[in-house]
Amino acid sequence: MLATRGTIASSANQGANDPQPTDPASQSLDSLEMEEARSPEAIEPDPVNWQNLVERIHKGEESGMEELYRLFGRGIRYYLCRQLGHQELDDKVHDTFVIVVQAIRRGELREPERLMGFVRTVVRRQVAAYIDEAVHSRRDELNLDLGVRVADRRNNPEQSAAFRQKVDLMLDVLNDLSERDREILTRFYLDEQSQETICREMILTETQFRLLKSRAKARFGEIGKRKLSQKPLIAVSLRTSVR
Amino acid sequence: MNICFESHFTGDVLERYAMGTLSSFDYGPLEEHLLLCKPCQTRLMELEEFVLVIRAALTQLAIHPQPRFTAQSAYAL
Numbered sequence: 586m587l588a589t590r591g592t593i594a595s596s597a598n599q600g601a602n603d604p605q606p607t608d609p610a611s612q613s614l615d616s617l618e619m620e621e622a623r624s625p626e627a628i629e630p631d632p633v634n635w636q637n638l639v640e641r642i643h644k645g646e647e648s649g650m651e652e653l654y655r656l657f658g659r660g661i662r663y664y665l666c667r668q669l670g671h672q673e674l675d676d677k678v679h680d681t682f683v684i685v686v687q688a689i690r691r692g693e694l695r696e697p698e699r700l701m702g703f704v705r706t707v708v709r710r711q712v713a714a715y716i717d718e719a720v721h722s723r724r725d726e727l728n729l730d731l732g733v734r735v736a737d738r739r740n741n742p743e744q745s746a747a748f749r750q751k752v753d754l755m756l757d758v759l760n761d762l763s764e765r766d767r768e769i770l771t772r773f774y775l776d777e778q779s780q781e782t783i784c785r786e787m788i789l790t791e792t793q794f795r796l797l798k799s800r801a802k803a804r805f806g807e808i809g810k811r812k813l814s815q816k817p818l819i820a821v822s823l824r825t826s827v828r
Numbered sequence: 829m830n831i832c833f834e835s836h837f838t839g840d841v842l843e844r845y846a847m848g849t850l851s852s853f854d855y856g857p858l859e860e861h862l863l864l865c866k867p868c869q870t871r872l873m874e875l876e877e878f879v880l881v882i883r884a885a886l887t888q889l890a891i892h893p894q895p896r897f898t899a900q901s902a903y904a905l
Contacts (some may be wrong), residue, residue: 659861
């Protein structure tokens with residue numbers, strides 16, 4: 586369950602009970618080059634010397650900054666996109682890097698091996714600042730509620746249509762399930778009941794619970810692939826919608 | 829340059845992170861891992877999409893339950 590930090594090398598070792606991945610067409614953060622993540626080089630051992638990296642950035646070496654970007658670019662982009670949506674994403678990523686690099690140059694990172702934690706802290710602060718700014722400007726301009734969600738990932742009609750299609754696929758999957766199985770999924774995903782509570786109240790073992798979830802995911806992926814292969818135009822539309 | 833991890837977070841943890849239901853959990857190691865680990869980023873994206881979709885579908889079913897075709901309903905016809 587716990588991730589190792591930094592300079593560790595070995596092959597990927599996913600949890601034994603991991604559910605199956607869903608339909609590949611269900612990608613929403615397209616600009617993150619999803620396929621890259623599946624490529625073999627993504628799991629090749631390649632230790633990072635944090636001390637050396639931080640020193641190079643501290644000295645203002647171009648290679649240090651390039652490596653920092655290579656390491657954290659995708660992760661920062663992903664985190665910001667997840668929290669704030671696509672709007673002005675490149676600028677936000679750039680701002681975050683500038684803050685990190687400037688802080689390192691000022692010698693504010695005393696323990697180079699804590700670079701990951703340092704970057705995370707900067708990114709979180711950036712997110713908080715953007716949300717704060719958005720809430721204030723919206724409140725000033727439109728007198729909106731504070732509870733307005735800042736990020737909206739389905740920010741165009743095509744993406745909304747693609748999402749609607751996926752919901753319809755999911756309805757097919759759910760309608761094929763027994764009422765009991767639907768209730769289990771409702772309790773977990775909608776009512777946010779804990780696995781322990783659900784298993785206790787519905788007299789389920791942990792394995793049965795996990796199996797049900799895995800099967801729903803697998804079925805969703807399976808039906809999705811089948812329907813998309815039957816409707817090439819829709820598939821094209823789905824793919825372009827996430828670009 | 830890529831970083832390789834000797835272990836990843838389980839799908840269960842990632843799913844609860846996607847759902848926002850990880851209670852009393854130290855998010856630090858997970859979010860640091862996610863900053864660097866492409867496979868886990870990808871996995872989380874897939875799980876988030878799944879959670880969004882299943883929540884929307886279950887909500888729709890809860891609001892407009894679709895009747896199942898049963899022996900009773902056939903008799904009623």
